[in-house]
Amino acid sequence: MSHFTFTCDRSCPDTRARAGVFTTPHGPVETPRFMPVGTLATVKTLSPAQLQTTGAQMVLANSYHLHLQPGEAIVAGAGGLHSFMGWNGPILTDSGGFQVFSLSEMRTITDEGVTFRSPHNGDIIAMTPEISMRIQNTLGADVIMAFDECPPYPATREEVETATNRSERWLKRCIASHSNPNQALFGIVQGGVYEDLRVMAATRLRSLDLPGYAVGGVSVGEPPELIDAAVRQTVPHLPENKPRYLMGVGTYREMARAIASGIDLFDCVIPTRFARHGAALVQGERWNLKNARFREDFTPLDADCPCYTCTQFTRAYLCHLVRSKELLAYTLLSIHNVTELVRFTQRIREAILGDRFAEEFRSWLV
Amino acid sequence: MSHFTFTCDRSCPDTRARAGVFTTPHGPVETPRFMPVGTLATVKTLSPAQLQTTGAQMVLANSYHLHLQPGEAIVAGAGGLHSFMGWNGPILTDSGGFQVFSLSEMRTITDEGVTFRSPHNGDIIAMTPEISMRIQNTLGADVIMAFDECPPYPATREEVETATNRSERWLKRCIASHSNPNQALFGIVQGGVYEDLRVMAATRLRSLDLPGYAVGGVSVGEPPELIDAAVRQTVPHLPENKPRYLMGVGTYREMARAIASGIDLFDCVIPTRFARHGAALVQGERWNLKNARFREDFTPLDADCPCYTCTQFTRAYLCHLVRSKELLAYTLLSIHNVTELVRFTQRIREAILGDRFAEEFRSWLV
Numbered sequence: 210m211s212h213f214t215f216t217c218d219r220s221c222p223d224t225r226a227r228a229g230v231f232t233t234p235h236g237p238v239e240t241p242r243f244m245p246v247g248t249l250a251t252v253k254t255l256s257p258a259q260l261q262t263t264g265a266q267m268v269l270a271n272s273y274h275l276h277l278q279p280g281e282a283i284v285a286g287a288g289g290l291h292s293f294m295g296w297n298g299p300i301l302t303d304s305g306g307f308q309v310f311s312l313s314e315m316r317t318i319t320d321e322g323v324t325f326r327s328p329h330n331g332d333i334i335a336m337t338p339e340i341s342m343r344i345q346n347t348l349g350a351d352v353i354m355a356f357d358e359c360p361p362y363p364a365t366r367e368e369v370e371t372a373t374n375r376s377e378r379w380l381k382r383c384i385a386s387h388s389n390p391n392q393a394l395f396g397i398v399q400g401g402v403y404e405d406l407r408v409m410a411a412t413r414l415r416s417l418d419l420p421g422y423a424v425g426g427v428s429v430g431e432p433p434e435l436i437d438a439a440v441r442q443t444v445p446h447l448p449e450n451k452p453r454y455l456m457g458v459g460t461y462r463e464m465a466r467a468i469a470s471g472i473d474l475f476d477c478v479i480p481t482r483f484a485r486h487g488a489a490l491v492q493g494e495r496w497n498l499k500n501a502r503f504r505e506d507f508t509p510l511d512a513d514c515p516c517y518t519c520t521q522f523t524r525a526y527l528c529h530l531v532r533s534k535e536l537l538a539y540t541l542l543s544i545h546n547v548t549e550l551v552r553f554t555q556r557i558r559e560a561i562l563g564d565r566f567a568e569e570f571r572s573w574l575v
Numbered sequence: 576m577s578h579f580t581f582t583c584d585r586s587c588p589d590t591r592a593r594a595g596v597f598t599t600p601h602g603p604v605e606t607p608r609f610m611p612v613g614t615l616a617t618v619k620t621l622s623p624a625q626l627q628t629t630g631a632q633m634v635l636a637n638s639y640h641l642h643l644q645p646g647e648a649i650v651a652g653a654g655g656l657h658s659f660m661g662w663n664g665p666i667l668t669d670s671g672g673f674q675v676f677s678l679s680e681m682r683t684i685t686d687e688g689v690t691f692r693s694p695h696n697g698d699i700i701a702m703t704p705e706i707s708m709r710i711q712n713t714l715g716a717d718v719i720m721a722f723d724e725c726p727p728y729p730a731t732r733e734e735v736e737t738a739t740n741r742s743e744r745w746l747k748r749c750i751a752s753h754s755n756p757n758q759a760l761f762g763i764v765q766g767g768v769y770e771d772l773r774v775m776a777a778t779r780l781r782s783l784d785l786p787g788y789a790v791g792g793v794s795v796g797e798p799p800e801l802i803d804a805a806v807r808q809t810v811p812h813l814p815e816n817k818p819r820y821l822m823g824v825g826t827y828r829e830m831a832r833a834i835a836s837g838i839d840l841f842d843c844v845i846p847t848r849f850a851r852h853g854a855a856l857v858q859g860e861r862w863n864l865k866n867a868r869f870r871e872d873f874t875p876l877d878a879d880c881p882c883y884t885c886t887q888f889t890r891a892y893l894c895h896l897v898r899s900k901e902l903l904a905y906t907l908l909s910i911h912n913v914t915e916l917v918r919f920t921q922r923i924r925e926a927i928l929g930d931r932f933a934e935e936f937r938s939w940l941v
Contacts, residue, residue: 249895249901250892250895251896251901253902254906255903256625256906256907257887258883259622278899279895283870283891283895287873287891288873293889293892294892295887295888504645505652517624521623521661523659525645525649525653526616526659528645529615529649532644533615536620536902536905537617537619537620537621537622540622540906
C-alpha cells in the first residue's frame with residue numbers, strides 16, 4: 210500500500226482533532242476534509258471544472274448506482290472512473306452495502322451476501338464481498354470500501370451484533386479478493402449504538418492493518434448525539450497513523466464534533482441536495498432562496514465566501530432563478546454549498562494547525 | 576447613436592453575404608453571428624463563465640418573461656441586466672411582442688396596444704409600445720426591439736397588412752418614447768409571406784434611419800422556404816450600413832441561406848432546448864444521446880469541436896448522464912450545442928473573409 214500514506218501534521222492539544230495529509234495516486238487530501246458525493250459519476254449539477262473551484266479534493270461515487278447504470282464495464286471501457294467523469298483528483302467508491310440495505314427491494318441476506326431486485330429492469334442482482342470488490346476494482350477509485358451489512362436504526366443488540374460479526378467476516382473476504390495496490394481498501398467499523406460492539410469491532414479491524422478506517426452505520430436514522438457517542442467510543446481504538454472517515458455525515462455541528470473526536474474525512478449529499486431544493490448553507494444556517502425577503506436583496510449570498518456564486522451574483526438573482534425553476538439555480542447553489550462545507554473543514558484544519566480549534570469552534574462543540 | 580457602429584469588412588462576390596463588426600457599449604459582435612437565448616436572464620443551464628467559452632458574443636433576454644418575473648424594477652435594482660445576470664458582453668432584449676402574441680391568454684389587441692392575462696397571477700397586464708420601451712430601457716440591454724404585432728401563420732393578406740401597418744405606427748411610438756443613447760432600437764420588418772408588404776415595410780422602416788433592422792414574423796410556424804423567400808425579398812430594401820437580424824432562426828440551413836441573402840444576426844432556443852431533451856447538434860445532424868449506440872462509444876461527441884464537452888468527455892459519459900437524467904447532461908450538451916451554432920456562423924464569417932463562402936457552404940445553399 211505504498212501509494213497511500215497518512216501523515217499527521219498537528220494534533221490539537223485539548224481535543225483529539227488532528228490536521229494531516231492523506232496521499233493517494235491521484236494527489237493529496239488535506240484533512241480534515243469534507244468530500245462531496247458524485248453518486249452516478251457526477252457531483253449533481255457540477256462540471257468537474259466547477260467542482261475544482263469549490264476546493265473539493267476527494268469525491269465519492271456509488272458502486273451500487275454505477276453497477277446498475279451504466280455498469281462498471283462501461284466505466285472501465287472509458288479508462289476508469291477518473292477519466293469517465295473527468296475528475297483527475299482522488300476518488301472514493303462506497304461498496305454498495307449501504308444502498309443495498311437502504312434502497313433495494315426483495316432483499317435476501319445470507320452469509321454469502323445479498324440478493325435484491327434491480328429497480329431498473331427487475332432482474333435479481335447478487336452482491337457479495339467478492340462482487341463488490343470486483344466492481345470497485347473495475348471502477349478504479351483510489352479508495353474503495355469494504356462491503357458490510359448496515360442494520361437500520363433502531364435495531365436490537367442481537368441484530369447489530371449479528372451484522373457486526375458478519376461485516377467482519379465479509380471484510381476478510383474483501384481483503385482476500387482485493388489485490389490492486391493502487392486502491393486502498395478501508396474497513397468499516399460497525400456496532401450501532403452499543404459501545405462494547407464498537408470497541409470489539411474497532412479492535413478486530415485494527416489488527417487487520419488496513420490503510421484507512423471508516424465509522425459506519427451512523428447515518429441510517431440515528432440522532433446526532435448517538436453519532437457523536439459512536440465516534441467517541443470508536444476512534445480511540447483505531448490506529449493513529451491511518452485516516453478515519455465518518456460516512457454520510459456533513460452537517461456543521463456533527464463534523465466539528467467528530468473532528469474533535471479524531472475524524473479526518475466526511476461525505477454527505479446535503480450540499481447538492483439542498484441546492485436542488487433551492488436552499489443555501491450560509492454561516493451555519495439553511496436559507497431558502499425562494500423566500501420573498503431575498504427578492505430585492507442585492508448583496509452576495511455570503512460576502513465572506515470566495516466561491517463563484519458569491520463573487521458574481523446577488524441573492525436577488527439566485528431568488529429569481531429559484532422562483533423561475535431555472536437549472537442554473539441548482540448549479541450556482543451547489544457550487545456555494547459544496548464550497549461552504551469544504552471551507553468549513555478547511556477552516557477547522559487551519560485552526561488546528563494554529564492551535565485555535567477548541568476555542569475558535571467552541572460554539573459548535575458545546 | 577454614436578455608441579453603435581456597423582462596419583462591413585467584406586462582401587461576398589457571388590452572394591449578398593457579408594462579414595462585419597457591430598459595436599455596442601458592451602463590446603463588438605462579429606457578424607454573421609448566432610446569439611443564444613437567455614429568456615429569464617440565464618441561457619438555460621449555463622453559467623456566464625461557461626457561456627463565455629462557447630464563443631457567444633451577444634445574448635438575448637426576453638422582456639415579456641422578465642416583466643412577469645422578477646419584474647424589471649428588480650433587474651434595475653441590481654444595476655441592470657448585465658450585472659443582474661453576470662454577463663458583461665452585449666445583450667439584446669426582445670420587445671415582448673412575440674410572446675404576448677404566441678404565449679398569452681385573454682389577449683385583446685387595439686391600436687393602443689395589447690392586454691393579456693398574466694400566467695403567474697392572473698392579473699390583466701397591458702403592453703403598449705411605450706410600456707415595452709420603458710421595460711426595455713429599465714432592463715438596460717444594448718439592443719432593444721420595437722414592439723410589434725406578430726400575426727400567426729397562416730394569416731390572410733388583410734390580417735398581415737393590418738398588422739404590418741399597425742407595427743409601423745407602433746414603431747414610431749417606440750422611437751418617440753425611447754431616449755437612451757446607450758441602447759440601440761432596432762425596427763422589425765413585418766409583411767408575412769407577401770412580397771409587396773415586405774417591400775413596403777422595409778422601405779418605410781429604412782426611411783426612419785434606425786441603428787439596425789430585424790426581419791420578423793418568419794418563425795411563427797412558417798415553412799423554411801417561406802422564411803428564405805421573406806429574407807430575400809426584404810434585405811435588398813434595407814440599408815447596407817446597418818446590421819440585419821433574422822429573429823428566431825437558428826438551424827444550419829436556414830442560417831446559411833439567410834446569410835447568403837445578407838443577414839448578420841440570428842437567435843434561437845434550439846441549442847439549449849435540444850440539450851434539455853438529451854440531443855446534440857453534431858455536424859449538421861441532431862443526435863439523441865440516449866441512443867444505445869452511444870453507450871460504449873468512447874470517442875468525443877465531435878472530435879473537431881473545441882468546446883469543453885467535446886474535449887473532456889466521451890459520448891458514453893454523455894449517454895450515461897442523459898439516461899440517468901443527471902442535470903450535468905443538459906449543461907454539457909448546452910455548452911456543445913451553443914458552441915456548435917456559434918462556430919457554424921464563425922466558420923461562415925471566415926469563409927466570407929476568404930472569398931470561400933459560396934463554395935465551402937454550397938451543400939447548405941442549394
